[in-house]
Amino acid sequence: NAGVTQTPKFQVLKTGQSMTLQCAQDMNHEYMSWYRQDPGMGLRLIHYSVGAGITDQGEVPNGYNVSRSTTEDFPLRLLSAAPSQTSVYFCASSYSRSAGGGHEQYFGPGTRLTVT
């Protein structure tokens, strides 16, 4: 199993550009999520999905869009990039339909995004 994969590893955008961060998992996990990691702030949840066709907002959803058309893929779209979105983005997945079921999340290697 490849686990959780993310592409690209690095990306530089200009303000106002849009792009999609890709995330895929091959573990048949129902739950998938996106986080951003900023210095001194830990990981903050952007959006999450409990199954194909079901998504919901996390703590910091503004400026991001998601969809979940398949169990395997959970892309994150930046609609109009801003310097405040410069961050490291992590995708994660877990077995349980509800993360409250106690199953730990498996993380991808991250995407480092810089917006100039």
Added chain:
Amino acid sequence: AQSVTQPDIHITVSEGASLELRCNYSYGATPYLFWYVQSPGQGLQLLLKYFSGDTLVQGIKGFEAEFKRSQSSFNLRKPSVHWSDAAEYFCAVTTGNQFYFGTGTSLTVIP
């Protein structure tokens, strides 16, 4: 809303010394608790987790953590630190569909 506090931003220990990283959470019921480790430039790896039962849980790499309900704490410990343990450590809690992470503790190990 749930919250997780890691009061120590940075800790330095000598190789071979013991280690304790603190984590406090805010939630009315017993949540599910986790410790993750992140090496530079890498994703997060699970060290251990607590759901219920024995309040002392064992993890990988010789780490353990103790859940103390009365103190709303879930501190991570290791009896003897190795140079390879230098990394960022995150405590996390979930009670439903959202995970909440602490701000992390950076561990430096000196020879």
